[in-house]
Amino acid sequence: xxxxxxxxxxxxxxxxxxxxxxxxxxxxxxxxxxxxxxxxxxxxxxxxxxxxxxxxxxxxxxxxxxxxxxxxxxxxxxxxxxxxxxxxxxxxxxxxxxxxxxxxxxxxxxxxxxxxxxxxxxxxxxxxxxxxxxxxxxxxxxxxxxxxxxxxxxxxxxxxxxxxxxxxxxxxxxxxxxxxxxxxxxxxxxxxxxxxxxxxxxxxxxxxxxxxxxxxxxxxxxxxxxxxxxxxxxxxxxxxxxxxxxxxxxxxxxxxxxxxxxxxxxxxxx
DNA sequence: CCCGGAACCTGAAGGC
DNA sequence: TGCCTTCAGGTTCCGG
Numbered sequence: 001x002x003x004x005x006x007x008x009x010x011x012x013x014x015x016x017x018x019x020x021x022x023x024x025x026x027x028x029x030x031x032x033x034x035x036x037x038x039x040x041x042x043x044x045x046x047x048x049x050x051x052x053x054x055x056x057x058x059x060x061x062x063x064x065x066x067x068x069x070x071x072x073x074x075x076x077x078x079x080x081x082x083x084x085x086x087x088x089x090x091x092x093x094x095x096x097x098x099x100x101x102x103x104x105x106x107x108x109x110x111x112x113x114x115x116x117x118x119x120x121x122x123x124x125x126x127x128x129x130x131x132x133x134x135x136x137x138x139x140x141x142x143x144x145x146x147x148x149x150x151x152x153x154x155x156x157x158x159x160x161x162x163x164x165x166x167x168x169x170x171x172x173x174x175x176x177x178x179x180x181x182x183x184x185x186x187x188x189x190x191x192x193x194x195x196x197x198x199x200x201x202x203x204x205x206x207x208x209x210x211x212x213x214x215x216x217x218x219x220x221x222x223x224x225x226x227x228x229x230x231x232x233x234x235x236x237x238x239x240x241x242x243x244x245x246x247x248x249x250x251x252x253x254x255x256x257x258x259x260x261x262x263x264x265x266x267x268x269x270x
Numbered sequence: 271c272c273c274g275g276a277a278c279c280t281g282a283a284g285g286c
Numbered sequence: 287t288g289c290c291t292t293c294a295g296g297t298t299c300c301g302g
Contacts, residue, residue, distance in 0.1 A: 112297085168294090257274080257295095279295105
């Protein structure tokens with residue numbers, strides 16, 4: 001599922017195909033995949049524009065366009081993909097035809113993924129919490145966020161308005177790396193635990209980016225390749241596996257309605 | 271403001 | 287064999 005490392009990889013790998021290219025035509029095969037404006041208006045507003053840059057914020061991708069303030073946004077949600085010059089396939093919802101004979105397709109078997117236009121990237125960016133790798137995202141700032149919440153620590157690090165980019169898989173990996181039970185109230189973490197979790201979050205995300213994302217299920221890169229980050233996962237989606245830290249087994253529990261993988265011995269409830 | 275839960279959607283997996 | 291049910295998960299919306 002596309003989280004920060006997967007979206008970062010998509011952004012990096014789609015950029016060479018699209019930056020500096022003009023959008024010649026647009027096909028909307030599934031109207032609901034265009035969140036706004038209407039599919040007709042969407043097509044009209046982006047046709048003829050040149051993609052000047054591609055950036056990422058949280059799990060969102062921004063395609064910056066020439067000649068105006070419109071930003072073309074994309075979110076993969078659970079199973080979306082952006083593919084460059086793909087082989088014919090199913091679940092294609094939007095196709096961009098570029099002036100270098102490149103085609104970019106948004107595909108998603110679940111139909112959750114969306115593309116849309118905003119006047120300015122701040123319309124989305126301003127609602128998101130800090131990027132985990134930002135200079136101003138310090139241990140102190142992270143501690144301040146956790147201290148104010150009684151919700152499970154996992155729910156807090158998944159909240160995009162508080163910290164952006166972390167999803168279910170990397171949350172589990174980070175909490176295991178820190179040996180913290182995911183349902184602990186966020187404000188109950190000791191300063192040492194806050195620091196450890198801060199470090200673990202950045203560690204698992206960095207590793208995920210290095211491995212081009214985790215292909216646990218549907219995630220594929222713009223060229224069609226899989227990522228390999230999941231081969232390094234220690235707990236995520238690993239119920240029944242042996243815990244790498246002790247002789248116990250990984251268990252699946254539910255925290256705030258989310259499937260959550262833990263080692264009950266290494267991450268005690270307290 | 272804070273917190274929790276349902277809804278959105280459909281392929282895959284499990285049950286009988 | 288195959289039908290039916292349940293599950294997964296990012297975000298948004300709604301209720302307490």
